[in-house]
Amino acid sequence: MKKIGFLSFGHWSPSPQSQTRSARDALLQSIDLAVAAEELGADGAYFRVHHFARQLASPFPLLAAVGAKTSRIEIGTAVIDMRYENPLYMAEDAGAADLISGGRLQLGISRGSPEQVIDGWRYFGHVPEEGQSDAAMGRRRAEEFLIVLKGEGFAEPNPRPMFPNPPGKLRLEPHSEGLRERIWWGSASNATAVWAAQQGMNLQSSTLKEEETGEPFHVQQAEQIRRYREAWKEAGHAREPRVSVSRSIFALVDDRDRAYFGHGKSSDQIGIIDNMRAIFGRSYAAEPDTLVEELRADEAVAEADTLLLTVPNQLGVDYNAHVIEAVLKHVAPGLGWR
Template sequence: MQRFGTLSFGHYGPLGGGRELTAGDSMKQAIDLAQGMDDLGVNGVYFRVHHFARQQASPMPLLAAIAATTTHIEMGTGVIDMRYENPLYFAEEAAALDLISDQRIALGISRGSPETVLRGFEAFGYSGATDPRGADIARAHTELFLRAIDGEGIAERDPESPFGGGSGLQRIEPHSPGLRSRIWWGSGSRETAEWAGRQGLNLMSSTLVTEADGRPFDILQAEQIDLFRAAWKDAGHAGAPRVSVSRSVFPITTAEDELYFGHSQEGDGIGYIDGFRSTFGKTYAAAPDVLVEQLQQDAAVMSADTLMLTIPSQLGVEFNLRVVESFATHVAPALGWKPNPTT
């Protein structure tokens, strides 16, 4: 494990006792948390993206604010739902963010996850899907997005234009060279993992896989990682891709930690998502030395280069910074991690 960061679900709303976390509170706390983690040398801060829900729906302004107020930390998403995106406008936004941040982004994209609405992407103007889940729209949008960020000509120049004219095809602007190497595909299946490898994208794997054959979650996920890397190599892409996995990991060092997480799920879970029988990863909650032993036995964590810790954003900046600092101090170094420079 070379890097670690946090993955926030970004929930806001009532907290109980008459308290409420507003959308504005959630975003401002995310910025404060990113700044604190940048000071600790943590490598990344990543955000889930969900439409029609009290979570982050349009992450680019938030990521730009983090880019402008931090120095070293990587910022990204896990994942942007490509069914909802105008691929060319998104390509312009991604390039602008990449340039503002000095290439410190890790944008996870994918078809997205189940929603609170039916075919919400159609409300955004993207209709005509033959797949009821819109996977064909997501793939088509992704293909055009990748062509655009690679600098391919997209629109015919106007030879009569007073602003330059000329002939041939014009690429989108701004253009950020090498941006594709900072784009990730969120995968939960063997097929999508192999597809990401063939496309030359990095792999972002979550806390579930759409398989359930009785084997442990980490083994299933590690096999998907192996298939991804083999597909990358077979496609002839240069270099080595990055791979991230997400885990719920809580070092228990105080009575408050024990109260919140001491009775967390101890084993993998089995359930259904999007009609697929799936395996869900367990929560790791234990004393730091026990966590080290457990995570060293997690095949996917040890295969990936980046670990994303899912954090309870509703508990606030101070609490989450303490959890992250505890992991950085007592657990991560034993897994191979070295902090970012902080000056």
């Protein structure tokens, strides 16, 4: 069995070709798609976070709204850029959203991705310390976030508070028990995957990673997952970790699918992103029987316990629900996932 969810970047555009023409559309349609995905039997509704872009940005109001409208589906991010975050304020927001959802939050965090603006975190008031890179700043903020999620008191109470305090030092509220174990790190390299394991975070690996061996994308990603699991075991954590990978998968089951995505086979691509030589994984678009065979050969998908389907959200809620349903109904059973 494999958990299957969707991942939406939440793009919106005033273009007549887009069915998501405003930020309001992107937010409300994200809620509607999560509700539809739950009804279809999907396991997760995940959302990307991008700043200074016509895409989903501030995640916690959306996560709380989805949590209030659903009852079973996991709700998450992939990923929140920690270079922009105040870890303590984020812990309060995350705790509130998790309590609203009944403990279904699965928060993916990371150093972040290339931006729309230069050093955008500076506009949020965050500056790396002397000699520290922005990536190191993001990892440090992640560590601070993990510490406060434990729920241990650290703040000295006021001897004359407005309201009575519990004994001892105070923690952040609201605290949601168990959320610390549902934090994921979005990793683009073998080294950061190992670091995530050492920190006791689950692993998210997307459709791109650092090009490290010259092998096909799925082979490199599978090796990244194996190194993560080895590091987890060496760290001696008590629980079993979780690993997700993202894929663009379109089962061509009707004329709309063929019109949108039936234009030939894609392949891995090599490029430079944020001064890193990166490999971008292929998309999958084919008849269901062909998809089953192609995905069976994907080593990283086989290694992961969770698969996130990247969806073309500007094609509307109904079509994206169809994309999810086609994979659940026509592909997953042939691979033993359902």
